[in-house]
Amino acid sequence: xxxKPTVYDVAREADVSIATVSRALRTPDSVRPRxxxxxxRAIEQLGYVPSGSAQSLAERRTNTIGLFLPNIDELExxxxxxxxxxxxxxxVIDPPESEQQRPDSLYFDEVLRxxxxxxxxxxxxxxxxxxxxxPQSDVSRLVGTMSGKVDGLIILARSAPKQxxxxxxxxxxxxxxxxxxxxxxxxFDVVRVSNRKGMSALVTHLVEAHHVSRLAYMAGPDDxxxxxxxxxxxxxxMRKKGLNPGAAPIYRGQFSQQTAYAxxxxxxxxxxxxxALVCANDQMGLGALHALTEAQICVPDTVIVTxxxxxxxxxxxxxxxxxxxxxxxxxxxxAVSTLVRRLGTPDGPPLSTELPVSVLLRESCExxxxxxxxxxxxx
Amino acid sequence: xxxKPTVYDVAREADVSIATVSRALRTPDSVRPRxxxxxxRAIEQLGYVPSGSAQSLAERRTNTIGLFLPNIDELExxxxxxxxxxxxxxxVIDPPESEQQRPDSLYFDEVLRxxxxxxxxxxxxxxxxxxxxxPQSDVSRLVGTMSGKVDGLIILARSAPKQxxxxxxxxxxxxxxxxxxxxxxxxFDVVRVSNRKGMSALVTHLVEAHHVSRLAYMAGPDDxxxxxxxxxxxxxxMRKKGLNPGAAPIYRGQFSQQTAYAxxxxxxxxxxxxxALVCANDQMGLGALHALTEAQICVPDTVIVTxxxxxxxxxxxxxxxxxxxxxxxxxxxxAVSTLVRRLGTPDGPPLSTELPVSVLLRESCExxxxxxxxxxxxx
DNA sequence: TTGTAGGCGTTATCAC
DNA sequence: GTGATAACGCCTACAA
Numbered sequence: 001x002x003x004k005p006t007v008y009d010v011a012r013e014a015d016v017s018i019a020t021v022s023r024a025l026r027t028p029d030s031v032r033p034r035x036x037x038x039x040x041r042a043i044e045q046l047g048y049v050p051s052g053s054a055q056s057l058a059e060r061r062t063n064t065i066g067l068f069l070p071n072i073d074e075l076e077x078x079x080x081x082x083x084x085x086x087x088x089x090x091x092v093i094d095p096p097e098s099e100q101q102r103p104d105s106l107y108f109d110e111v112l113r114x115x116x117x118x119x120x121x122x123x124x125x126x127x128x129x130x131x132x133x134x135p136q137s138d139v140s141r142l143v144g145t146m147s148g149k150v151d152g153l154i155i156l157a158r159s160a161p162k163q164x165x166x167x168x169x170x171x172x173x174x175x176x177x178x179x180x181x182x183x184x185x186x187x188f189d190v191v192r193v194s195n196r197k198g199m200s201a202l203v204t205h206l207v208e209a210h211h212v213s214r215l216a217y218m219a220g221p222d223d224x225x226x227x228x229x230x231x232x233x234x235x236x237x238m239r240k241k242g243l244n245p246g247a248a249p250i251y252r253g254q255f256s257q258q259t260a261y262a263x264x265x266x267x268x269x270x271x272x273x274x275x276a277l278v279c280a281n282d283q284m285g286l287g288a289l290h291a292l293t294e295a296q297i298c299v300p301d302t303v304i305v306t307x308x309x310x311x312x313x314x315x316x317x318x319x320x321x322x323x324x325x326x327x328x329x330x331x332x333x334x335a336v337s338t339l340v341r342r343l344g345t346p347d348g349p350p351l352s353t354e355l356p357v358s359v360l361l362r363e364s365c366e367x368x369x370x371x372x373x374x375x376x377x378x379x
Numbered sequence: 380x381x382x383k384p385t386v387y388d389v390a391r392e393a394d395v396s397i398a399t400v401s402r403a404l405r406t407p408d409s410v411r412p413r414x415x416x417x418x419x420r421a422i423e424q425l426g427y428v429p430s431g432s433a434q435s436l437a438e439r440r441t442n443t444i445g446l447f448l449p450n451i452d453e454l455e456x457x458x459x460x461x462x463x464x465x466x467x468x469x470x471v472i473d474p475p476e477s478e479q480q481r482p483d484s485l486y487f488d489e490v491l492r493x494x495x496x497x498x499x500x501x502x503x504x505x506x507x508x509x510x511x512x513x514p515q516s517d518v519s520r521l522v523g524t525m526s527g528k529v530d531g532l533i534i535l536a537r538s539a540p541k542q543x544x545x546x547x548x549x550x551x552x553x554x555x556x557x558x559x560x561x562x563x564x565x566x567f568d569v570v571r572v573s574n575r576k577g578m579s580a581l582v583t584h585l586v587e588a589h590h591v592s593r594l595a596y597m598a599g600p601d602d603x604x605x606x607x608x609x610x611x612x613x614x615x616x617m618r619k620k621g622l623n624p625g626a627a628p629i630y631r632g633q634f635s636q637q638t639a640y641a642x643x644x645x646x647x648x649x650x651x652x653x654x655a656l657v658c659a660n661d662q663m664g665l666g667a668l669h670a671l672t673e674a675q676i677c678v679p680d681t682v683i684v685t686x687x688x689x690x691x692x693x694x695x696x697x698x699x700x701x702x703x704x705x706x707x708x709x710x711x712x713x714a715v716s717t718l719v720r721r722l723g724t725p726d727g728p729p730l731s732t733e734l735p736v737s738v739l740l741r742e743s744c745e746x747x748x749x750x751x752x753x754x755x756x757x758x
Numbered sequence: 759t760t761g762t763a764g765g766c767g768t769t770a771t772c773a774c
Numbered sequence: 775g776t777g778a779t780a781a782c783g784c785c786t787a788c789a790a
Contacts, residue, residue, distance in 0.1 A: 007767065016776075018778095054768040059782090089738055093740045120508075147428055201467070337461075396760070399759085
């Protein structure tokens, strides 16, 4: 790896001053074509690339934004890692998992892609950090590691403790991506998704198009704002159609397949199934689906099941799960847009954007779609 | 956002010189406790954070590494994005997809997490860039955007055209993450996974434990090195058990559920099913599974089906798909480790690491595992 | 133990 | 148009 050439090298090679080199790069029109050509040649020849650090220092900004993703449990219990080549494949008898795995991994991935896409379009670099399951003491290290290198931060809800957010917010612009409105609404710029409206639209559709009146809500954890908003939407949808949401039973599914599966089994045994089982997330929808399928109960003819989020598995389950898809990629893009806008006007009022969700009507509520759209019938 | 304080501000506040401030931060032991305390106080009070750019410039390194992920088609056809709040949920009748969606999205996600985890442990920042579906002209912009800001790069196979790799490689250390050995093996540092051994172990197991002799291979695209290596493993496994791999039929499944589904349907109609259908990836395994399940053909009693990769859906299919799991997180970690080592010894010979895979034996070949492991029977 | 001063590679403001 | 030259914020010999 040869030592990296600098402007000085280029200047010497092209027989001009460093100022001219810099100009040729940033404002090409302000330099005579002949000299410009000479400089280009020199750059090409030396393989010169400007030093980002020096540029950032001089420009007083890094043109880089930071993205915080939440940690996932899996990583916390990760052993130390040693570089070594082992030589065989391991054989593992792999019993059914009892634990829910990387539950919203896909979200992060899509948000990341959205952020990267938009960053790229804006000519910015993206620095990523997986938040804290890490000890609190690491906060300071984080600050040193990351916050000195970016112009602003995008933070997925729950990736960092509040105290850290506030510290960071003092130093630089900060955009939150929150599924549900947060208490920080007044404080930070926020991008979020309309959980309530999505669930409301879904429930309205169920009542309207499928004439169900006995609905049940399979809830997530009590402390989840998402769950709350979705329940609100559930109630709103029912009310809108003249039904009494108070009459609809609520089951506590903890956002996991397992609990939903167990609960649904219970309902089956007690012949207590509703006409539509509205789940607060996809995991639970899938769990319910499995229980019903195993019991040979027809979905959607006997019971309609719906989820929320739009994870990949809802596409591959049989029947495919009706769900409400969150526009994760757009969330990322919106966050970057917001941050860029904020960087332009550091002192404006908080920016808040709510993105619409898409209710995806599929077989778990509509019946055979392939038959209805023969041209797109696959599999 | 107040103007950011610098060492000078801290120095003045603590009534010392900037050199002492710097020392207090980097080599605390070399400064008297009293002064150190004063400096800490000043830092705290001013909310000082060192400028990453300035540090990098002075230290002559950024302590940042870059990660290139491959693009996914979805993003290429992405419309321009405008920040706006729309107010309703969209209702979409969502027919079965004909296109394979974000096929290996999960991999990238996990590799990313591995990279981030290890970067963090090493005190490095991670900058990510989603490679090129982008026009070739953007290469130059990429270089300006990213390569000036990092000490080295980690590149997932196929995220950038060869020409770009070579350009980048001239400027800085570069580690490839490749599933299969690549032609760059001699040139770059590489981290990869033992496709061949994994498949070989799987096939050996099938023959040994399940006494199958009529196997078939469902292949991926011809131009996929992964596919080749896996086929090699398939042959090796058969040979090892005294079977003639040449006798095993090969079907071209193109790595997609749809083609595998169609092919399997064909086999069913022609009563040409093998005893074990060994697929080159999970998507195809799942497609085959769907076709068989729909035809009421029992897996694994009548036909064994296996996949490769270990994507999430293999956990939720019924029966769950036996597969070979790639250690994606460790790939990421190994890549960072390798890069760090390389940064330490710029001129050593190419580093090459092969990580072992895990053969996950599940219901699609073993039958009822829950029955065999009652303690872990869930769902 | 602490301070002084030169350098890191750019950008940008002046003159020329 | 082009060329000196002073920032930019930090690190690190070298001196004291």
